[in-house]
Structures are given as C-alpha cells and as structure tokens.
Amino acid sequence: MITFPDAFKKFKSRLELNEKEQTNASKRQKEVRDHLDKAFQIDRSFLTGSYARWTKSKPLKDVDIFFVLGKSEAHYRDKHPEQILSAFHRALADQYGENAVKKQSRSVGVNFGVVVDTEDNTDYRVVSVDAVPALVNGGDYEIPDNVTGKWMGTNPEIHAKKAVEAHQAYGNEWKGLVRMVKYWNQNSRHGEKPIKPSFLIEVMAMQCLHGGWGGSHDRELQAFFATLRDRIHEDWPDPAGLGSPVSDRMDGAMIVRAQNVLDQANRDIATAINLARSGKNIEALKAWRSFFGPKFPLS
Template sequence: MITLPDAFKKFKSSLELNEKERTNASKRQKEVRGHLEDAYDIADSFLTGSYARWTKTKPLKDVDIFFVLGDGEAHYRNKHPDVILTDFHKTLEDVYGRDAVKKQGRSVGVDFGVVVDSDDNTDFRVVSVDAVPAFVDGDNYVIPNNSNGKWMGTNPKIHADKAVAAHQAFSNEWKGLVRMVKYWNQNERHDEKPIKPSFLIEVMAMECLHGGWGGSHDREIQFFFATLRDRIHEDWPDPAGLGSPVSDRMDSAMIARAQRILDTANKDIAHAIDLGRKGKNGDALKAWRVFFGPKFPRS
C-alpha cells in the first residue's frame, strides 16, 4: 500500500500538465484563432492565465487564450466592453453551436464536448477554452470587464513572475499545492465552485503560503484551508496592480456559502490527518480521496 507522503507526491504529479495536453491546448488555440481571424484583425494570440503559470489543474477546463486585437479593431476601445464579447460570441456560436458557446464577464467560453471520465481523465484533451479579447496598452493589456462596463488593465507577465517567485520561496512546492486546492474547488460534489474565480485561490496563496515549506503536504493543506476560511471575506487586489480586485466576484452570499463549505473541508482534513496519525493508512488514503476526488491515489 502506498504511504501518505508518496500518495501526495503521486497526486501532485497527476495534476501536472504533460506534453500531450500542451499539444492539444496549442492546437485548440490555433483552431479558435483561425475562426476569429476570418472576422477580426487578430494581431497575436497566446495561451495565458493559470495554464501559462503552471497552476492549472485537471481536467483542463476554461483554458485562457488572449486574442490581441489589431489596429483594425481599435473602434471597440470606445465602446462598452460587452460589444466585443457579444461579437466574439456570435462568431464562435456560428462555428461551435449555441450550446457550446457562452458569453461571460470577461471572455467567451467554448466547450469542445470532451467527455470527462469517472477518474477525471479526458484522453489528454482540453475540455474548454475562454477566448479573451485584448488590446495592447503600453507594457500591459486591457480586457473587457462587464461587471463595471469598462476595459480593465492586466499584465499576465507580472502574474507569472509573482507565481514563479512564490514557487521558489516555497521550495518549489507552491504550484503543486495550488493545483491541489484548485482541484478540490472544482470537485463536482460542490455543484459549483465555492471560490470564484479559481485565480483567487492563487492570489491568496501568494500571501498566505509563506515562511517556507514545512515538509508535509497534508499539514500545508490544513494550514491553507484554515486560512482560506478565515480570510475569504477580505478584498484581494490584482497582483499586477492594474485590474479590479480578484475577489470582486464573491458577493456576501457567495462568501457565506464558501465559508460553510470550508468549515466542512477543515473538519474533513483534520479527520484524514488523524487517521494517518493513528496509523490507519488505508482509511486515511480513502478519506483524502473522498476529500479531493478521483485523482488522489489509493495505491
């Protein structure tokens, strides 16, 4: 039977992107860009967000793709950001169908109809992407923000650099822990994610996972979940100092729901750790698998 430390290492490894998944993500980026280029002046496109920061968990959903609009689309900058999102939605709906395309607050989601099996496997394929219209703005970018009807500044490079710094300061264990918590957050037993957006988990981890790696995944998970519960109600600004607070999607009702779920999560974590402490390795493995989901190994 696998030991708990080895189970966490195997779990961490199972959530890392592999070459087949990166190849499929690149293929989807080029595919969607091809469709958008028929309708818009696309100066550049690239995979970004948690995918580019290596904090994306599995199954691969909502992979962000920036579509940098060229000079021919400059007129959109003077319009409500919903205009470009509506137009992107119409263009992609004509290709993928109404049920597969969804307009969101800052992007347009495209679902490729990939089936996720009972072990959260997708045959190394991306389930969905988020097409994000963007304009270059000096050294930064601006993207739509329908929550306030304005174009919002952002800088993926700053986000990536901060993630690298946090990872290195935590003995290169930071990204693995973030992926684990994100995997828990999208567990289907929650009906919908308790913490939105998933980037909020990452932003909180930049500040809360400090002091150096303690050497134990279960104890670090316990500490981080306790901190999530205690601080989920706070305002968490954009790490790049450009956009709206990352926590602005969490209204009071969503915060209260997240706190209730996190209360239960913290009890479940304490129970799993106690089983391991008592030498009940098999029961502890089962408890962690129930907590996280099917990617957590039992052997």
C-alpha cells in the same frame, strides 16, 4: 501500500500538464485563431491564465487564450465591452454552433464536446477554452469586462512572475499545492464552487503560503485551509494592481457559505491526519480521496 508522501506526489503529478495535453491546447489555440482571423485583425495570440502559469487544475476546462487585437480593431476600446464580446461570440458560434459557444463576462467560451470520465480524465484533451479579446496598453493589456461595463487592465506577465517567486520561496511546491486546492474547490460534492473565481485561491496563496515549505503536504494543506477560512472575507486586489479586486464576486452570502465549507474542510483534514497518525492508513487515503476527488490515488 502507497506511502503518504508518494500518494501526494502522485496526486501532484496527475494535476500537472503533460505533453499530449499541451499539444492539444496548442492545436485548439491555432484552430480558434484561424476562425477569428476571418472576422478580426488579430496581431498575435497566446495561451495564458492558470494554464500558462502551471496552476490550472484538471480536467482542463476554460483554458485562457488572449487574442491581441490589431489597429483596425482599436475602435472597440471606445465601445461598451459588450460589443467585442458579441462580435467574438458571433464569429465563433458560426464555426462551432450556438450550443458550443458561450458569452461570458470577460471572454467567449468554446466547448469542444470532450467527455470527462468518472476519474476526471479526458484522454488528454482540453474540454473548453476561453477566448479573451485583448488590446495592448503600454506594457499591459486591457480586456472587456461586461460586469462593470468597462475595459479592465491586466498583466499576465506580472501574475506569472509573482507565481514563480512564490513557488521558489516555497521549495518549488507552491504550484502543486495551488493545483490541489483548486481541485478541491471544484469537487462535485460541493455543488457550486465555494470559492469564486478560483484565481482567488491562487491570489490568496501568493500571500498566505509563506514561511517556506515545511516538508509535508498534509500539514501545509492544514495550515493553508485554516488561513483560507480566516481570510476569505477580506478584499483581495489584483496582484498586478490593474484589474478589479479578484474577490469582487464573493458577496456576503457566498462568503458565509465558503466559511462553512472551509470549516468542514478543516475538520476533514484533521480527521485524515488523525487516521494516518493512528496507523489507519487505508482509511486515511480514502479520507483524502473523498476530500479532493478521484485524482487522489489510493494505491
């Protein structure tokens, strides 16, 4: 039988990017760029967001790609964000078809029609990407935000630096743990994700996973879920101090629902830990698997 440390180790590595996935992501980045180049002056593009920070969960959905617009597109900055998002949408729908392309509040999603199997595997392929139009603003970027109707400041380098600092302060286990909690958040048994956006989990983890790595995943998860429950109602600003609060999508009703789901999560964790403590190891592994989803190993 697999030991608990090994089960968590295996789970962690299953949520890690592998080479094949990175090759596929780069291929998609180039392909989308080639399409957008026909309609826009694009200076450069890069894979970013949780994908680039190593905090993306599986399956690989909504991988963020920034498309940095050149001088000829600077006029969009004086227009409502809707304009550039609609223009990106048009250009991408021409290539991929209306059904595969979705205009979102800060990006345009492109779905590649990849099937996700019951074990959450995709044969190492990226399911979808979010194409984000971006303008350079000094050392930062501005991206369209159709919810506020304004361009929003952001800085992926600062987010990446903060994630690395948190990771190192936490015995290099921080990113693995963030991926696990994001995987829990998207477990289909919740229906809707209880915490939105999932970047909020990472932002909370930057402040809440302190005091160093204690040595065991179960206890660290127990402590983090307790804090998530206690502090999900708070305001969580952009760690780079540029964008809108990361918690601004959590309205009153969503907070109450998240608190209830997190209460249940805390009970589930206590049950799994107690099962293991009383020697019921197979039951404990099953409890963790049902808690997280199919990527948690039973053997």
